[in-house]
Amino acid sequence: MNNLQKILNNSFLYNPVENWFWFLGILLLGFLFKRIFSVVVSNIAYRIIKQETQNVPVSNFVDLLKRPVEFVISLLIIYSAIDEISFPKKWRIIPFGKIRVSEFADKLLDMLFIIAITWIIIRFVKFFALVFLKKAEENEIKKDEHLVPFFRDIIIAIVVFCSFFLILGFVFRQDVLSLITGLGIGGVALALAARATLENLFASFTLFTEQPFIVGDDIELGSMIGTVEKVGFRSTRVRHVDGSLIVVPNQMLVSQTLNNLTQRKHRRHKFFLRLKLDTPITKIKTVVNEIQHLIDNHELTSNHEGHVRFDAIGDYSINLLVVFFATTPDYWESKDIRQEVNYSINKILEKNKVELASPTTTLFGITDDKNIDDDY
Secondary structure, eight states, X not given: OHHHHXXXXXXXTTEEHHHHHHHHHHXXXXXXXXXXXXXXXXXXXXXXXXXXXXXXXXXXHHHHHHHHHHHHHHHHHHHHHHTTSOOOTTOEEGGGTSEEHHHHHHHHHHHHHHHXXXXXXXXXXXXXXXXXXXXXXXXXXXXXXXXXXXHHHHHHHHHHHHHHHHIIIIISOOOHHHHHHHHHHHHHHHHHHXXXXXXHHHHHHHHHHHOSOOTTOEEEETTEEEEEEEEOSSEEEEEETTSOEEEEEHHHHHHSOEEESTTSSOEEEEEEEEEETTXXXXXXXXXXXXXXXXXXXXXXXXXXOOEXXXXXXXXXXXXEEEEEEXXXXXXXXXXXXXXXHHHHHHHHHHXXXXXXXXXXXXXXXXXXXXXXXXXX
């Protein structure tokens, strides 16, 4: 027993061997049970806030919180282990201005603790965003589905921003107030340099307050038609009807005329039928009446008044104007309805033996008498 005590009292790297055993034991046992501790802590936290979770599964909460909690537990284990040993004052880290090892370890652990707590807060924000999204789905409130991701990202950005200044003030002992004041003065130059980004940011607030569209709406902007997939700080992602993904700056969405196709209950179709000039007037009347009857009685076009008119006599054709409304807001469904109408119109033309016109050009030959005289 005395021999064991002598061994434990021996000095190794300026610390008793017993302290090194405690150091290694805390690390070994701590990291061995770290995952179990993190799951237990996550489950306890879930039970505390269970009433506000809107039936979100506990597995989602544990998956979000497990890694940051493991990180905090790891830091506590390392902190407890390091507390069992001491570093000589002459031990310094030269690349960091000859700072003492003990001081460097304290600052590093403090900074990592702040980062870990920030990580946990961010995971809580993401979890409550899931809760609000779940609530929006149950109530079928699409506006909340649109707003929750946006405000989630804003809150996360604010948390990270505050964490950064907390590290500067608490760990590195900087005058945060002076630094913020300096940033305020330099913010004018920064605002000028980042003018486009700020315009898009303010435009995003306009989109969320006025809500000309929400995620999932079909919009038309200029010649572009697509479905809104995500609205971000700077830009909005739109899935074009051809399948490509288009990133549109938010400033463009608020500065141009935007057509929300989802808000309308039908789609208008307008086109011309160009018949041959020699088509008899009786056949023209018959075709007009039959197409009008088709549009008025079709189950997918009869909810709105359609029009078929003898519009004009052109250079090479008789022009019939056809206007009808497809009773669907969906782009491709309306195209299917127009296709059915086109098939029926084609049958009407075939039945009445009416042909469509095509542009024609007549060339007239000119005889040059002078060339003829030259042959004699």
